[in-house]
Amino acid sequence: MKLVDQFASGLDAPICLTWELTYACNLSCVHCLSSSGRRDPRELSTAECEAVIDELERMQVFYVNIGGGEPTVRPDFWHLVDYATAHHVGVKFSTNGVKITPEIATRLAASDYVDVQISLDGATAEVNDAVRGPGSYRTALQAMTNLAEAGFAGFKISVVVTRQNTGQLDEFKAIADRFGAQLRLTRLRPSGRGADVWDELHPTAAQQRALYDWLLVHGEQVLTGDSFFHLAAYGEALPGLNLCGAGRVVCLIDPVGDVYACPFAIHENFLAGNVRSPGGFTTVWRGSELFAELRRPQTGGACTSCSAFDSCRGGCMAAKFFTGLPLDGPDPECVKGHGEALLSTVDSKPRPSLDHSHRRSRRSGPVPVTIGMRRPDRACDESPLAGLGR
């Protein structure tokens, strides 16, 4: 059996686990995967988080990717990082940089078992702040300066590739090089608030091609979290497993302990269980019906007859789901154009099950010019008379 097939049929423990510690966030990024903003009152307590870490240690999960929300706003965040590393679970956490002071940077630089990932969605303040909010570029760059000055080599700069920043890949690389950091590029997903801005922000077909060409040249020095495997259909595979790992080698634990198949699929359809139930995370990972289903051989549906199916395997499950496409059909960004053709026939899309957005977020204010108009949140938000005047 090939290694990739071993992974497709699932492992006894995830290789890569994302754990969102809180839905609380000081920012309101327009494309937030988890629709974060407000803390959920049912959030796991410190003791419950420690119990999850104990389990991860027993399962030999090497490291967790901690995110949110903004995980560092949890008062027990640094304690949990120390607890995890003391229990042989490495931590890589994603942050907008708000709490990365020179003191914290020095502390982080001293540990082999902690990695930091600063989110940046524009190589210039103009492009970044239109998506992540006013001042967020400055905050991120300050955090990078603090890390670099503390001697933290090789921290990550994490960029969600959008229509506005695809042209800035060289500039992002230059920023990473300047700080002795490593660039990480990931795919925009129509998940959470990302669904609202997908049409305006997702890269065009020409931009996808440019991104693919860029990754072929720089791929070995740039991390992608395996998120562009749908681009393998252009021909050559990109570095990585080139496999949708949802429920097979990856999963998500959300702030209230719910376990989802992947970080981009926070929806009841992809909910496998909760770490608070008897047997904890281990039982969810090994016993969930949903995960068992995902680990069975998948049918390619409409894609089976496509010459590129072996390379792209139908693309990203979450991207299909939240754009209203069938899970056994093409990815909305299918490089052969099959997704786009099918999208024109979609008349309803699933809404995210959860929304922790700030009640008075930037979304209710003026829409930044560079983002364009947002689609109404629900069909009924549009005037029922719109379009009838013609």
Added chain:
Amino acid sequence: MSTEDSRPFDLDAAWGLTAQVSVRPERFGALLYHFGTRKLSFLKSPVLREVLTGLAESPTARVACERAGVPDAELPAYRTALATLAASDMIRERTP
């Protein structure tokens, strides 16, 4: 283990797992994670896993291979695999 290394690997030296490396047994072999370089590697054979975990108690890598039951004919392949692991700092030469 995607990179090939041309440096010779000394089968008759004493080797051991790097302290920052963790090994997780799997049906297909094992997963290896290096906390320092944050690199993940896959061992595609349970026998290679046996070789690796036996390195520390064996006077030489060759003995570790013998103890894990590696046939002589396959020794060159295992040597190449060990060289790759050494190149990515998963294993280190130690003083016996």
